[in-house]
Amino acid sequence: MLHLVFLAFLADSAHADEALRARVIGLLSGIESSPTAADWAALGPGAADELFAVATDPVALPTQRGNALLALGNFPSPAARDLLTATLGASSVDPLLRRKSALGLARGWGGAAVPTLSAALTDTDVQVRMSVVRALSELDDEGAREALRARLATEPDAAVRKLLVAGVSP
Amino acid sequence: MSRRFLAGALALAGCPDEPLVDEDVTFTDLGKFATTDEGVATVPWEAPEGVVSTEVFCGPYGFDTFATADAVTDPAGAAVYDDDAPFATGLRVGVLDDMLPVLVPVSPTLPASAGEWTLDLFVDASALPTTVTCGMVNRVGDVSADNSVDIAIVFVGVDGISAGMNATSGAGDASVQVALATLGDLWSGLGLSLGDVRYDDFGGDVATYSSIVGDEEFGELLRTAADEPELTFYFVQDIDLGDGASILGLSGGPPGIAAHGGTSKSGVVINVANIVASPDQVGLIMAHEGGHFLGLFHPTENDMSGEDPLGDTPVCATDTDADGTLTSAECADAGADNVMWPSAQVGTATTFSDDQAWVVARNPIVKP
Numbered sequence: 233m234l235h236l237v238f239l240a241f242l243a244d245s246a247h248a249d250e251a252l253r254a255r256v257i258g259l260l261s262g263i264e265s266s267p268t269a270a271d272w273a274a275l276g277p278g279a280a281d282e283l284f285a286v287a288t289d290p291v292a293l294p295t296q297r298g299n300a301l302l303a304l305g306n307f308p309s310p311a312a313r314d315l316l317t318a319t320l321g322a323s324s325v326d327p328l329l330r331r332k333s334a335l336g337l338a339r340g341w342g343g344a345a346v347p348t349l350s351a352a353l354t355d356t357d358v359q360v361r362m363s364v365v366r367a368l369s370e371l372d373d374e375g376a377r378e379a380l381r382a383r384l385a386t387e388p389d390a391a392v393r394k395l396l397v398a399g400v401s402p
Numbered sequence: 403m404s405r406r407f408l409a410g411a412l413a414l415a416g417c418p419d420e421p422l423v424d425e426d427v428t429f430t431d432l433g434k435f436a437t438t439d440e441g442v443a444t445v446p447w448e449a450p451e452g453v454v455s456t457e458v459f460c461g462p463y464g465f466d467t468f469a470t471a472d473a474v475t476d477p478a479g480a481a482v483y484d485d486d487a488p489f490a491t492g493l494r495v496g497v498l499d500d501m502l503p504v505l506v507p508v509s510p511t512l513p514a515s516a517g518e519w520t521l522d523l524f525v526d527a528s529a530l531p532t533t534v535t536c537g538m539v540n541r542v543g544d545v546s547a548d549n550s551v552d553i554a555i556v557f558v559g560v561d562g563i564s565a566g567m568n569a570t571s572g573a574g575d576a577s578v579q580v581a582l583a584t585l586g587d588l589w590s591g592l593g594l595s596l597g598d599v600r601y602d603d604f605g606g607d608v609a610t611y612s613s614i615v616g617d618e619e620f621g622e623l624l625r626t627a628a629d630e631p632e633l634t635f636y637f638v639q640d641i642d643l644g645d646g647a648s649i650l651g652l653s654g655g656p657p658g659i660a661a662h663g664g665t666s667k668s669g670v671v672i673n674v675a676n677i678v679a680s681p682d683q684v685g686l687i688m689a690h691e692g693g694h695f696l697g698l699f700h701p702t703e704n705d706m707s708g709e710d711p712l713g714d715t716p717v718c719a720t721d722t723d724a725d726g727t728l729t730s731a732e733c734a735d736a737g738a739d740n741v742m743w744p745s746a747q748v749g750t751a752t753t754f755s756d757d758q759a760w761v762v763a764r765n766p767i768v769k770p
Binding site for chain 2: 254258263266274293294328335358359389390392
């Protein structure tokens, strides 16, 4: 009897995992809408494992992986921070994933992410630099503003410079 | 004489009020309208005899300002839209930044008719009164069940995703062609085929507009659409609404402003980050967003906040888990198979309804 109860528990658990995974994939795949912090919170801490799985799945769609990296900022943990930092710094990785990692670091770690983000202001990819500037600009942090001001002196791309100017403005 | 040459010749000759866009499609500048201190302007517009569709649009009033219709009145004097009951009739009007289009028809229950229509425009500007410029596009002539639409694909700095994604190589790029084939397959359910396909490279600030962030960049990109009777798809690296998350596509409007370029509602933007891994998905998103541009709405909104004005698209009310959000699984038998389902998925969302085909067949840029 106990055996049957245990099997039923396992079946329920697998079903719950499947349902959670489907909810996570759904939130990562919006056509015209994106999930809020409340949407992620409603899924509970178990969503972080699913986000990790998608973010590191090489066959998942790039937009799903990128959105998973960003959403890990809603579930800050040392492992999530390591993943986002490593992805942002890996020049061989799809720039989309690196850009979402920058935004995820700002979302999850705020001022504590400034050193990592500041280092990425010199990235060779213009789009990555633009996302890093956005990430730093969204932080109410004097260290972030200082890094943006410093980069403004040397940034060669006009579009990035435009964002930098907006980012250092009060 | 070609239609385009004829249009150009007439424009050069100074045809004053109704420059020809196409044989049966005209654009008319309605001039400027000042709102009251309450933000309301009454905009009359005239639909000609034999009208198939008519669209009026007003703006620009800026990306931080929104406008909608307080009311729309048809030539018989009937109120066919009332902001207090926005889902009560066969017309839908958005609450939109910068530019407000109103397209008739978006449902067989409210066909276009000849005579004077009236839009009571409400602009929620911080400084009132304000002034907007309005225009209208009218289509007359035949209607068919078999139609085509010309499309333009504008590549905005996406050759890092696939080397062939530019105006020179787009016609030979395998991913682009699979996406277009999927688009054609899906739109065949509307009785719609792809007409001329034109490829172009974006000539502006590629670094800024290849990754769209927020409504302003979205609208600014659409303002670069050509003044042609075609549907412009901008292919970009990414779209986010300002919160960092990628979304897959956005249409001006909906509905878009048809056959008239240069407005923030003159096209569609498609995120092609997934095009190599899943060109079918990009084709589906093109079909969905293109459907919005042509006057189609979501059968039911994910958050149950509204539904389209059509009688033959299912309304889903099965929020099984009571979380306030409808999923494709919850609506598997109530709309999730429709291409206009708000979270349409490849392989599942494959159909259009007869009413949707009826609406699209009458859009100003669709050719019988």
